[in-house]
Amino acid sequence: MKKNLLLIIVILGLAGCDNFLEPKSDTLYIPKDIVSLDEMLLGVGYPRPLGTYTVLSAGLNLLDDDITYTSQTGTISSYDEPKANAIKYLYSWHPDMFEELNKVYSLYKDIWESHYRFILGVNGVLDYIDKVNGTYNEKTLVQAQAYALRGFYFFNLVNIFGEPYNYNPKALGIPLKLNSGVEQSDIARNTVEEVYKQVLEDLGDAEELYQTLPKELQYKKDLRVNLPMVQLLKSRVYLYMENWKEAAKYAKKVIDDWEFSLIDLNTLEIPGSLSYYPFINENASDVIWLFGKVADVDAYLGVQLSYRFSIFNASPELIAGFKEGDLRKEYYIFREQNYADIFLPFGKNTTSFAHSLESTSFSQAFRLPEAYLNLTEAAALDGDEATALKVLNDLRAKRFTTDTPGKEVSGLTGKDLVDKIRQERRLELCFEFHRWFDLRRYGMPSIKHVWNAGETPVEYVLQEKDPGYTLPIPQVVMNQNRALIQNKLANPR
Incomplete structure (x- = not known):
């Protein structure tokens, strides 16, 4: 029976779940009760900070326009030079990015592998859910989580390796693997449209299952996916599909039906140079679901110039977007050590000291501000500009100092209003892995990126509607699954 990288349920990944593998056997053991299946889901279905195969987004921030090579002078050490040269392939949208990165960074191939490991894990849960003992509520809660997670993983994958839905839904997306069995043959890629249909089906199933449960089981502060997470993800999916009414409807559910609240930055103390408020943490009032490991955020931050300057900074265009009185400039972006004018490309995560990220903390989150931004954009594009302005100003009221003149937006209509909303989205969600996907759906x-290492800066340009907006499938994956067709690759820049 032929096995390939896409289809194997990884034994090492499953071995962490008690009793999932029979002793002295390499065959799968079917759990007998829902407690065992729930433990399996937690072990092989969730992207957690200390998980071995948990990298979902590593380096994606290097692709967008919120990051730039530092303007500081200095040399890269001989130790870090191979890493820097490999990262340059990603930063320049080079079609050989994964092959070069994987020479020094094994985690980059895990973007594809990690997603499918998790998909296979949740498929195992869905395959066995009817074979275990447990109450209706216990089994339904586990099943709802599994559908929600699978929808999330498929959605992430298709937006990395498939063309934007609103540009070419008939383009090749990613293979839909819907069971935990080992296939007799390789699996071809489904279209982007087919993947989106499956995503909505999975999220719809999750939503229906959650809604049969008591309210206290629909959302629990236990680091598991939940009903408001499903609703926010459905809002995001519909936004990408340009289904404005459904995007607005689900964003409004998240805002109105739950007790999450926007953090008023006016109530927080301005952070000092070595102390920052962690917005991505389980105690934040606007956090709906936490996931991911720090490797996603700091995959490229370890390479530094002499004097320990990071080689990457927040782009001047992003920083210029934070106008006077906007507290997000103080809270959302770190400064390099004690340098007030050098901004680093992260800032909402928990730190252990200086600007070192805490490796045991979650790296990403579904947060309430996205619901506000989805709602205001969808309303504006659907012609409901009064709602769009109200929701936009509700968010901005918590982001600017109380005495900031002009913080309330008024008088904007049409494209000007949409542009303002999308700029607000850029500022609010900076470095949370939204910007690259947003640029794709914006057309x-x-x-442009500039690489300043060496005597002469090198400029790289990603052209409008460039094939480089869809990442190549790693060659190691192509070698394992011969049914895959590679994406159209741009010429090397």
């Missing part, structure tokens, strides 16, 4: 505009 794939031309963006």
